[in-house]
Amino acid sequence: MMKSRLCDLVGIKYPIIQAGMGPFSNNNLCVAAANAGVLGLLSTSGLFNKTDQPWIYEDFIKTAEASMDDDMATVLEKVIKRTYLLVKDKGGIFGINVMVSVEAGDNARVMIDTAIRLREENPDMKNNFKVIFTSAGDPVGWKDKIKNAGFTWMHVVPSVKGALRCKKAGVDVIVASGHEGGFHTSWEPVHSMILLPAVVEAVSDEKTLVCGAGGFCDGKTLAAALVMGADGAQMGTRFLATQESDFHQVWKEGVVAAGDRGTLVARGFVGPARWLKTPRSEEHAVNTLKKSPGVYLGVPDDYTTMDLSLIDFEVESMQAIFAGNKEKALMAAGEAAQRISDMPKVNDLVQSMVKEAESILRDIPKKYLD
Ligand SMILES: Cc1cc2nc3c(=O)[nH]c(=O)nc-3n(C[C@H](O)[C@H](O)[C@H](O)COP(=O)(O)O)c2cc1C
Known part of the structure; x- marks a missing residue:
């Protein structure tokens, strides 16, 4: 059985985070991931441009049991409630990914306020809806709102400098995202092999967990993240190419x-x-x-x-x-796309990754220690 501090902190079986990804929703992917025993993340960026890019919104609501007349807070409320209903019996754990960059403007606040309100109104949700995962901006400034509401707070960074900023802000899980990663990446590139151990060395302690992101896509890379001192790995591209992923088949x-x-x-x-x-x-x-x-x-x-x-x-x-x-x-x-050659079901993918990682980790002393 695999174990890690990330599993203990949020109550997942395996130390894997299904990354939040836009512009498509992650509405079905998140449910499948949470029910497979990893942390599922709903993406919210697809809700940000209803007027400018209505085709994104239109696609998003299809898997949200919402309508085009709903505003973004209402769609998010419907998605969170739907996700909760679909994961609670299996004990699935999920959260929302919110971009807090300058470009995201007030939208981020609307998303986070909606999440907080929903858990206050539905206290049972706390058993499954546990995480707010912020990205693409400065975490300082969000601390009181997110932590006072009792969420586990995760934030993604591309540098040691960013990780130290998260530590100052009181982020619970810092995700160090290397330049291999999909979609937005840092202005000054550092890859996971360097970034992850550097961030672990700089900020990991009894109160602060660190996970890797960027290039993690199978049991080998998951085991490598743990060996480098991480508490888990976030995977985006790998989960995008799954049966349940909400992305367009062409993508x-x-x-x-x-x-x-x-x-x-x-x-x-x-x-x-x-x-x-x-x-x-x-x-x-x-x-x-x-x-x-x-x-x-x-x-x-x-x-x-x-x-x-x-x-x-x-x-x-x-x-x-x-x-x-x-x-x-x-x-x-x-x-990681280079290392992906199939489109499995999420549960099969998770099981095969975990089996491979466990076997590698078990063999380490036999293979490398006298
Ligand atoms: C198609 C795609 C869309 C993404 N969209 C977002 C997003 O909206 N917000 C975010 O924080 N990260 C986003 N990411 C980054 C992922 O959350 C994750 O950190 C990254 O995919 C990890 O690297 P990997 O692709 O090698 O697994 C996206 C990644 C991909 C591939």
Whole structure:
């Protein structure tokens, strides 16, 4: 049996976090992940642009038992209640992923306030709806709201500096996300092999847990995270390519087909982002080099200084994927896509990863110690 402090802290069977991922919902993926014994995360970013990108909202509500007339707080309320009903009998544990970047504006507050209110109104939910996972912004400022409400608070960072900021904020679980990871990645890249042990050394203690993210996708990489001192691993790209994943089939198949050196980095909504390598993303990378060179130089820009045609291109490409238009789509994914060649059911995936990790961990003393 695997065990880790992450399992003890939130009550999951296996030390794995199914990452929050947009722009599609994670409404069915989260249920499947939670019921498979890992931490399931609902994504909320798909609710942020009802007016500008209604096709995202329209797709999101399909698996939320909600309607286009609902505002984003109401949709989130319906999703959380639906998830709770679908996981409670199996003891599934879940949370919400909320981007708190400057670009996310007040939306993040609406999401977090809704989550807090729901648990206050439905105290039974506390047994299953346990986590608020913030990302893409500064954690300091969210502490009182999230911790006073009794949630376990997780936050993702790309650097030791960010991890120290989380420690200051009182984050319970710091997720160190290496440059291999899918979609938004840091301006100054550091990969998991360096970042994860560095963050463990800097901040892990009896009150602060650390998990790895970026490149973790099977039993080998899960075992490696634990050996590097982590309490668990978050996986995005791996869970995207599963039967239950809510992402478009074209995107899921793109991950499975990616192969050797199958991703590249180019501009995303909130900075550099990792995409599946396609003619469309190669065009975006060429444009990024011209219009947002900081992506490749480690020099941040923002909407006030950059050429916004890059964002328009991304919006158009996101609309294309919702229509299943493979040629015009941009599809985010981590380097792990190179190591993914199947689209299993979530429970089968979790079982095979855990079996492989357990076998590796058991063999370590036999193989490497006298
Ligand atoms: C398609 C896709 C969408 C993502 N969207 C989000 C998001 O909305 N919020 C977030 O915090 N992280 C997001 N991520 C990052 C994941 O949460 C996770 O940290 C990352 O996928 C880990 O690396 P991996 O892809 O190698 O597993 C996304 C990742 C992918 C692949």
